[in-house]
Amino acid sequence: MTAAVLPHPLHPPVAARPLLAVEGLQKRYGGLVAVKSIGFAVRPGEILGLIGPNGSGKSTVMKLIMGLERPNAGSVRLDGTEIAGWPSHRVARAGIGLVFQHSRPLHRQTVLENIKLALLPDNLLRLIADPRVEAKARVIAERVGLGAVMDRRPATLPFADLRRMELAKAIARDPKVVLVDEPFAGLTQGEVADFSQLIRGFRDEGKAVLLVDHNVKSVAALVDRVLAMYLGERVAEGSAAEVMRNETVRRVYLGGAIETAARPQSAFSGEPLLKIEALDVLYGKAQALQGVSLHVHEGEFVSVVGLNGAGKTTLFNAVSGLVPYSGRIACGGEDLSRRTPAAIARSGIVQVPETRELFGEMSVRENLDLGGQHLPKAESARQLDWLLDLFPILRSRSGQMARTLSGGEQQMLTIARALMMRPRLLILDEPTLGLAPVILEQLSKALERLRQTTPITVLLGEQNVTFALPHADRVYVLEHARIVWEGTPDRFAAEAGTGYL
Amino acid sequence: MLHTLLRSPLLWLTVIGLGLAAVLPLWVSGYILGLLTVAYYFGVFSMAWDLLFGFAGEVNFGPTFLIGLGAYSAGILNGHGVPIALCLAAGAAAAVIGGVVLALPALRVRGPYFGLTTVVAVLILQNLIVVFAETTGGEIGLTVPDVISIDAATNYWIALGFMTVSGLILFAIATSPVGLILQASGQDPVEAGALGFNVAKHKLAAFCVSAVFSGLAGALLVFYMGTASVGTLVDVSVGVQVIIAAVLGGRRTIVGGVLGAVFLIAAGELLRPLGALSTFVVSAAALVVILFVPAGLLGLLTRQGQRA
Numbered sequence: 072m073t074a075a076v077l078p079h080p081l082h083p084p085v086a087a088r089p090l091l092a093v094e095g096l097q098k099r100y101g102g103l104v105a106v107k108s109i110g111f112a113v114r115p116g117e118i119l120g121l122i123g124p125n126g127s128g129k130s131t132v133m134k135l136i137m138g139l140e141r142p143n144a145g146s147v148r149l150d151g152t153e154i155a156g157w158p159s160h161r162v163a164r165a166g167i168g169l170v171f172q173h174s175r176p177l178h179r180q181t182v183l184e185n186i187k188l189a190l191l192p193d194n195l196l197r198l199i200a201d202p203r204v205e206a207k208a209r210v211i212a213e214r215v216g217l218g219a220v221m222d223r224r225p226a227t228l229p230f231a232d233l234r235r236m237e238l239a240k241a242i243a244r245d246p247k248v249v250l251v252d253e254p255f256a257g258l259t260q261g262e263v264a265d266f267s268q269l270i271r272g273f274r275d276e277g278k279a280v281l282l283v284d285h286n287v288k289s290v291a292a293l294v295d296r297v298l299a300m301y302l303g304e305r306v307a308e309g310s311a312a313e314v315m316r317n318e319t320v321r322r323v324y325l326g327g328a329i330e331t332a333a334r335p336q337s338a339f340s341g342e343p344l345l346k347i348e349a350l351d352v353l354y355g356k357a358q359a360l361q362g363v364s365l366h367v368h369e370g371e372f373v374s375v376v377g378l379n380g381a382g383k384t385t386l387f388n389a390v391s392g393l394v395p396y397s398g399r400i401a402c403g404g405e406d407l408s409r410r411t412p413a414a415i416a417r418s419g420i421v422q423v424p425e426t427r428e429l430f431g432e433m434s435v436r437e438n439l440d441l442g443g444q445h446l447p448k449a450e451s452a453r454q455l456d457w458l459l460d461l462f463p464i465l466r467s468r469s470g471q472m473a474r475t476l477s478g479g480e481q482q483m484l485t486i487a488r489a490l491m492m493r494p495r496l497l498i499l500d501e502p503t504l505g506l507a508p509v510i511l512e513q514l515s516k517a518l519e520r521l522r523q524t525t526p527i528t529v530l531l532g533e534q535n536v537t538f539a540l541p542h543a544d545r546v547y548v549l550e551h552a553r554i555v556w557e558g559t560p561d562r563f564a565a566e567a568g569t570g571y572l
Numbered sequence: 573m574l575h576t577l578l579r580s581p582l583l584w585l586t587v588i589g590l591g592l593a594a595v596l597p598l599w600v601s602g603y604i605l606g607l608l609t610v611a612y613y614f615g616v617f618s619m620a621w622d623l624l625f626g627f628a629g630e631v632n633f634g635p636t637f638l639i640g641l642g643a644y645s646a647g648i649l650n651g652h653g654v655p656i657a658l659c660l661a662a663g664a665a666a667a668v669i670g671g672v673v674l675a676l677p678a679l680r681v682r683g684p685y686f687g688l689t690t691v692v693a694v695l696i697l698q699n700l701i702v703v704f705a706e707t708t709g710g711e712i713g714l715t716v717p718d719v720i721s722i723d724a725a726t727n728y729w730i731a732l733g734f735m736t737v738s739g740l741i742l743f744a745i746a747t748s749p750v751g752l753i754l755q756a757s758g759q760d761p762v763e764a765g766a767l768g769f770n771v772a773k774h775k776l777a778a779f780c781v782s783a784v785f786s787g788l789a790g791a792l793l794v795f796y797m798g799t800a801s802v803g804t805l806v807d808v809s810v811g812v813q814v815i816i817a818a819v820l821g822g823r824r825t826i827v828g829g830v831l832g833a834v835f836l837i838a839a840g841e842l843l844r845p846l847g848a849l850s851t852f853v854v855s856a857a858a859l860v861v862i863l864f865v866p867a868g869l870l871g872l873l874t875r876q877g878q879r880a
Contacts (some may be wrong), residue, residue, distance in 0.1 A: 139762060139766070158770075160765045160769055160771070163767060169766045171763055173762055175759045175760040176759075177759060187752070190754065193768055193769050197748075198744065198749065199748065200749045207721065234772075244767060405661075409735070
C-alpha cells in the first residue's frame, strides 16, 4: 500500500497504468464457449461494472481472474504480472480479492474470528496469532457496520450482515483489485446505500474494483465504466448512460410493455381449490404473516406481489406445511393443517422454491425423471415430451449435469421437474430471482404457453411486477405480512402500482 | 483467550479426568490397567483422526494404514536389533512418508473419493503384510524381541502420558490459527483459496500430523503388546473402531476421541458375558449416539457450559 503513496520517478503516473489488464480471455466447457476473447483494463481508483444477463459468461470471467477456473487462452495481468492460470491462493496473495455472494462461513466461530481468519498468513508454522490481528479485525468489523454483532455466530445474522462479513474479509486481505459478485442482490434500499458507500471506500483507497451484476441500472450510480457481455462476448463498453443507450444492449435486455391477459372472474366459480383464511405465522416474536386470507380457483393464475421480506415465501411454506401457523388452509375443501409436508405434496400441491433445490450432480434428464417417478412409464414419457416442447432449451441440455446450467436454465428445469409431478396447484416462489430480462422473457413465454395449453392452477409469488402481471387472472399485494390489495391486473397500476413500477 | 480457556468446563473436566486416571494404578487390577492402556493408544488414534475429519473435513476411512505402517516399521526394525527409541522414531517417520505418498494424489480428488482411496490403501497394506510374510510375520503376526516394560502400571503411565501430550499438541494445533485455516479449508475450499490459503498444503500438513501421532501410537502399542498382527492393528474393522470412537466422543473436539475409545473398550469388556452378542450391543449403542447425539458424548457433557 505504501508503494502507491510514494512518488515513482521511473514510472508513469499511477493513475494511467491499469492495475488489472485482461486480454483475449477465453474459456470453453466441453463444446460450450462460455467466454470468447474478452479484454478490459481497470485502473487504480476506478470501478468497472461487468454486466450481462445470466449465462453471458460474466461470472466465468470473474472466476478466471480469481484463478477458480483456468482459462483456455488469454492473459490476466495484475500490476504488470501475468497471473492467468495461477491457483486461487496465489492470485489472492498477489493482490486480488473476491467478495463472494454466498459462502459457508465458519459456523462455530464468531463473526470476529471469521474476519480474523482473513488476516492470517498462509503459514503452517504460525501457531500463535499475531496480537495485532485481533485489533485489526475489530477495526474492520466496525468499518463495515458489524461492530454490534462481532461476538455472534454467523448463523444468527441476517443476510445483509453476512454480506458485510464477506466484505470485511475482502477488506482484511487489503487487495489491489477487488472483485464483487452481485453486490446488491437481496439487499434493501438502505443496505444498498451502505454497501455502495463501502465499495466507494475501495475506490478512494486507490483499489481497482470490478462489479459483476445483471443489469446496468443497479450499479449505474457506482461505476465509472461499464462493459456489457452477452453469450460470452463483449457487446458494449462505455459510461453507464452510453451502455444503457446502446442498441444491442437494449435488444438484449428490454422486455415489452406490460400487457395483461386476465380472464374474467366469472370464468372461475364454485368452491376454490385453495382457500386460506386468517392465516397467522410467527417466527419467534416476529410476525411473518398476519390475518392473510386468499383463494385460488381451479384453473386460475393468481399472483402474489410483494417486496423482499413481505412474507411471500412464508405464505407458500405454510401452504406446503413447512412452517407452523394458526388459521385455516384448505385444499379442495380438505383441511391441510394435520397433513405432513410429504402428504401435502402428494395431494398435488407442488412448490417450486426460490432456492431451486436441483440435484446438481444429476443430468437434466435424470432430474426430470425423478419428478415423474410416481407416474406410469408411458405417461411419464408423454409428460416429459410435452415439457421438453415447452422448454426447448432443456431438450438440447438433457445430458448435461444440472449444476452446469445457467441460472435461467436451472429455473426452467425446476419448474419442469415440478410439472412432471402433474400438480393440481403449482406454487412458484420468485422464479425470476437473479434472472436477466432476456431469460425472463423466455420463462414468461413458457408460462404463457402453459396457461393457454393446460388447465393448470398457478400461485405465483413475485417481486418483479412486469413478470407477475401479464399472466395473472387476479393479483394480491402482500406488504409487511399483510394482504393490502386484491384485484385484477389491469387495475394494479392505478391502484397499487406506486413503489413497484 | 486464557481467560475463556480457564472458564471452559472442558478444561476442568479434562484435568479432573486425567488426575483420576493418574492415580488409578493404586486402586485397580493389572488386568483393567492393561485394558485402559490399549484404550489410551486407541484414544490417540481417534484424536489424530479427528484432526482430519473434524477440522480438515476429510474422512480418512483408513486410519489403520497409518497405524499399521508405524507399528510394522517399528516392529520389523526391532527384530533387526534396532533399539526401541529409534524404532519409535522410524515408525512415526514411516507413517508420515506413507501418508504423504497416499495423500498427495488422494487430496486432488473430490468428495467421497478421498475416503475410498484411503480404504484401498489399507487393503493394499494388509495384502503386502501377508505377501511378505517372511519379514512381517504374515497372518500369524510379528513378535518383537523388546518390550518397553513388563510392569502393568509403568505401561499404563506411559500410555497415559503419551495420550496427554498428544492430546495437548493436537488440541493446540486445532485451536491455533492453522486450525482455523484448516476448518475454513474443510468448509469452503473455494473461499479459503480466494482468501490466499493454499488448501492442499494445509490439508496435507494435517494429514502428516495425523500420521505422526497414528504411527507413533501404533509403534508404542507394538512394544506394549510385544506383537503386531493384521487383525489387531491393520484390519479395516480396527479402523472403523477408531472412527466410531472419534465420532462417539464428539466431532471437532479432539479430546472426545479418548472418551470414545475408553467407552468402546469398557463397554466391550463389561458386555463380554454376552459373547458374540457384545459386539452387536456396542455397535448398536454407538449407532444410537451417532444418530441422536451427533455432537457426541463430549457434546452431551459440555452442553450446559456452551449454553451459558
